Amino acid sequence: MEQENKKYSGPQERAESKKSTSPAEEGNASIANDNLSENKGTSEVGEQQELQQKYDELNENYLRLFADFDNYRKRTLKEKADIIKSGGEKVLKDIIPLIDDFERAIAALHKSDNREAILEGIDLIYNKFVNFLQQHGIKEIEAIGLPFDPEKFEAVGTIPAPEESQEGVVIDLVQKGYTLNDKVIRFPKVIVGE
Numbered sequence: 001m002e003q004e005n006k007k008y009s010g011p012q013e014r015a016e017s018k019k020s021t022s023p024a025e026e027g028n029a030s031i032a033n034d035n036l037s038e039n040k041g042t043s044e045v046g047e048q049q050e051l052q053q054k055y056d057e058l059n060e061n062y063l064r065l066f067a068d069f070d071n072y073r074k075r076t077l078k079e080k081a082d083i084i085k086s087g088g089e090k091v092l093k094d095i096i097p098l099i100d101d102f103e104r105a106i107a108a109l110h111k112s113d114n115r116e117a118i119l120e121g122i123d124l125i126y127n128k129f130v131n132f133l134q135q136h137g138i139k140e141i142e143a144i145g146l147p148f149d150p151e152k153f154e155a156v157g158t159i160p161a162p163e164e165s166q167e168g169v170v171i172d173l174v175q176k177g178y179t180l181n182d183k184v185i186r187f188p189k190v191i192v193g194e
Helices: 002-007 011-019 023-111 115-135
Strands: 138-140 154-159 170-175 178-180 183-186 189-193
Touching: 023 115, 115 138, 154 170
Parallel strands: 154 189
Antiparallel strands: 138 178, 170 189, 178 183
């Protein structure tokens, strides 16, 4: 029974047990609470400083990255403008010898009566010009005898097909078409059999 009484302590016993702590013990408890709150305050300040430092570092990295990207964008725009401005320079420089050939042919036309020699010279200039275009990625689009495809050809007219097998097929070519590096730069103008 005594054990049961010890387990239950009434309000009077609790009050007496509280009063039994000495003033020294109360002072130590107060100091401990003050130290705990100080440690809590300094740790919060330390965390805030650490977070501020991380924020400043990330912000600085962001600003540097933004500045680098802006510089890259400006540089590429300038390079692109330079390429566009002088991109045709190589092609035009390569075409100058063809102009020289035409000038010589015209001068020869005025001086010579030999028609065969003049035709041969013009054929040479034409072949040289076709080779020049091929060297720069320009190719002629084949059209005659192929089935008409509105994605590849531009129909300018139709004629009755001489044979039934030529219906819907390109019969004649009005204007040649060309590709530049597999991209159509001019569609061939064709006449289609119907």
